[in-house]
Amino acid sequence: MSSDLSPIDKAKFVAAKRAADMVEDGMRLGLGTGSTTAWLVRCLAQMVQEDGLRISAVPTSARTANMARELGLNVVTLDDAKWLDLTIDGADEFDHDLNLIKGGGGAHLQEKIVATASDQMVVIADAGKAVDTLGAFPLPVEVLPFGWQTSQALLEETLVSMDVLGRTSTLRMNGSDPFISDEGNYILDLHLNRIGNARQLALVLNQIPGVIENGLFIDICDRVVIGHGDGTVVVRDINEGTEERDRLDFAEEDNLFGDLID
Numbered sequence: 210m211s212s213d214l215s216p217i218d219k220a221k222f223v224a225a226k227r228a229a230d231m232v233e234d235g236m237r238l239g240l241g242t243g244s245t246t247a248w249l250v251r252c253l254a255q256m257v258q259e260d261g262l263r264i265s266a267v268p269t270s271a272r273t274a275n276m277a278r279e280l281g282l283n284v285v286t287l288d289d290a291k292w293l294d295l296t297i298d299g300a301d302e303f304d305h306d307l308n309l310i311k312g313g314g315g316a317h318l319q320e321k322i323v324a325t326a327s328d329q330m331v332v333i334a335d336a337g338k339a340v341d342t343l344g345a346f347p348l349p350v351e352v353l354p355f356g357w358q359t360s361q362a363l364l365e366e367t368l369v370s371m372d373v374l375g376r377t378s379t380l381r382m383n384g385s386d387p388f389i390s391d392e393g394n395y396i397l398d399l400h401l402n403r404i405g406n407a408r409q410l411a412l413v414l415n416q417i418p419g420v421i422e423n424g425l426f427i428d429i430c431d432r433v434v435i436g437h438g439d440g441t442v443v444v445r446d447i448n449e450g451t452e453e454r455d456r457l458d459f460a461e462e463d464n465l466f467g468d469l470i471d
């Protein structure tokens with residue numbers, strides 16, 4: 210039941226629930242990856258089962274695809290859908306302009322392709338993901354396994370030439386082996402502390418041979434739904450310049466929590 214959820218899970222849930230209300234019948238929807246998106250998938254599955262919502266869902270990782278299929282969503286490929294009405298995804302950090310760091314789950318390559326192929330991208334996040342300046346969260350960069358150490362050296366040289374504050378990078382591990390992305394690549398996490406010019410860095414990183422994609426999402430996100438542990442939800446729209454505040458009543462949602470976490 211709801212009382213078993215930690216404040217952070219409640220925050221993630223209310224953000225996901227509010228974003229699920231933005232989904233309309235017949236939509237082609239991009240589904241992100243991560244624990245916040247997992248709540249969204251549960252909410253959507255319930256809307257499909259109970260309200261007859263019809264959607265085509267394009268997942269951004271094998272993890273999300275498996276969960277969506279298990280819960281009965283109609284999963285299609287991006288090539289089937291071609292273009293999407295809306296993508297809803299989590300983020301590791303978002304700033305005032307709704308620029309993002311993503312890729313904490315190692316899925317930012319597919320996430321960026323899917324979000325860019327959408328009319329709208331909505332980020333769902335707990336309030337702790339809001340930052341003044343991006344960079345405290347290590348920036349994920351997906352690289353080809355071939356010659357990855359050369360790519361890493363070039364990457365660190367580039368950071369020095371750009372006078373970026375932190376310049377170390379670490380190979381993401383899964384136990385004693387390198388973490389492997391869904392596309393069979395490695396992830397280098399850049400420990401930058403503070404990214405002064407995220408727009409420039411995003412462009413420069415992708416010029417380095419061996420780099421497939423970085424986790425900076427610049428001018429891609431349209432709205433963020435920020436959840437709080439007390440049920441408050443704030444929806445900020447960067448295009449409209451608006452901010453709406455709402456509150457989700459946990460008591461009314463108790464059944465929903467029960468159903469969703471079973």
Ligand SMILES: O=C(CO)[C@H](O)[C@H](O)COP(=O)(O)O
Nearest residue numbers: 243244245299312313314316
């Ligand atoms: O970018 C991502 C995966 O690549 C996730 O959206 C990001 O890591 C946030 O995850 P969570 O919702 O679990 O906090």
